[in-house]
Amino acid sequence: MFSRDDLPGLALAVLVCEAVGAAPALVTATGSGSWYATLVRPAFAPPNWVFGPVWTTLFFLLGVAAYLVLRDGRGRERELAFGLFVAQYALNVAWTLVFFGGENIAGGLAVIAGLWALIVATIAAFSRVNRTAAILLVPYLAWVSFAAFLNYEFYRLN
Amino acid sequence: MFSRDDLPGLALAVLVCEAVGAAPALVTATGSGSWYATLVRPAFAPPNWVFGPVWTTLFFLLGVAAYLVLRDGRGRERELAFGLFVAQYALNVAWTLVFFGGENIAGGLAVIAGLWALIVATIAAFSRVNRTAAILLVPYLAWVSFAAFLNYEFYRLN
Numbered sequence: 001m002f003s004r005d006d007l008p009g010l011a012l013a014v015l016v017c018e019a020v021g022a023a024p025a026l027v028t029a030t031g032s033g034s035w036y037a038t039l040v041r042p043a044f045a046p047p048n049w050v051f052g053p054v055w056t057t058l059f060f061l062l063g064v065a066a067y068l069v070l071r072d073g074r075g076r077e078r079e080l081a082f083g084l085f086v087a088q089y090a091l092n093v094a095w096t097l098v099f100f101g102g103e104n105i106a107g108g109l110a111v112i113a114g115l116w117a118l119i120v121a122t123i124a125a126f127s128r129v130n131r132t133a134a135i136l137l138v139p140y141l142a143w144v145s146f147a148a149f150l151n152y153e154f155y156r157l158n
Numbered sequence: 159m160f161s162r163d164d165l166p167g168l169a170l171a172v173l174v175c176e177a178v179g180a181a182p183a184l185v186t187a188t189g190s191g192s193w194y195a196t197l198v199r200p201a202f203a204p205p206n207w208v209f210g211p212v213w214t215t216l217f218f219l220l221g222v223a224a225y226l227v228l229r230d231g232r233g234r235e236r237e238l239a240f241g242l243f244v245a246q247y248a249l250n251v252a253w254t255l256v257f258f259g260g261e262n263i264a265g266g267l268a269v270i271a272g273l274w275a276l277i278v279a280t281i282a283a284f285s286r287v288n289r290t291a292a293i294l295l296v297p298y299l300a301w302v303s304f305a306a307f308l309n310y311e312f313y314r315l316n
Binding site for chain 2: 076079080081082083084087089091094095102104105107110111114117118
């Protein structure tokens with residue numbers, strides 16, 4: 001599936017995904033730690049240290065998936081898949097800004113619902129280009145589903 | 159509806175909306191003029207000079223609407239409305255990056271469909287906080303509907 005020639009593109013795709021994904025967390029982290037700590041937590045809320053490694057892993061998978069689609073896609077299938085990928089990323093960034101930056105639980109819930117729908121659409125579009133790329137997004141969809149449920153519980157409890 | 163006390167907040171909201179809205183166009187403008195000029199144009203495509211004043215006007219209305227919601231909203235209604243507003247803005251920015259930056263017509267179509275749905279949701283949420291704020295977004299929805307149709311025609315013709 002990969003050859004040595006893939007390395008530069010793969011590395012670039014992963015780096016961009018990690019950077020774009022981490023940026024809003026870095027912007028909002030300072031102010032939010034204290035606010036988030038004051039919330040009533042659902043019993044199943046993971047400890048805070050879990051989120052960093054999970055997101056780093058997911059952004060890595062997203063980078064690999066995006067690279068495969070850009071490499072193997074042709075014409076409109078590729079364009080559609082990549083457009084959806086960028087759109088879901090934009091909502092991922094928006095979610096962090098709204099939830100942590102805006103300390104806005106109800107707004108976060110609205111954003112993550114849109115994000116979830118766009119991830120499903122992205123997976124569908126990816127699967128038409130490269131099956132592996134689609135599968136690489138499944139853990140991401142699972143985590144965002146869990147995060148949406150978590151967001152809902154924070155909404156209910158606070 | 160407005161008093162002198164509203165001026166600083168109103169000015170800030172409008173400035174942020176204009177800046178966030180214009181940023182992706184500035185980033186992508188240089189490379190895209192030539193690509194966009196090569197496309198087969200639908201008969202009803204407006205001349206290029208139309209877009210600048212239209213978007214500037216719309217971002218102004220968005221800024222005023224967002225200010226009204228932040229000023230008059232309370233609790234979760236305000237949070238939900240503002241979260242949706244940020245999310246639709248993120249997709250607005252994503253559309254410009256995908257369509258002009260990525261020279262990606264099919265992807266743009268996917269993004270603008272999501273944008274359209276989020277604007278409708280934002281208007282619904284705004285209307286529960288401030289009726290004027292919701293009405294201020296109607297020209298924006300109308301223009302994005304037109305832009306979506308335009309995007310579709312570019313998709314069909316190119």
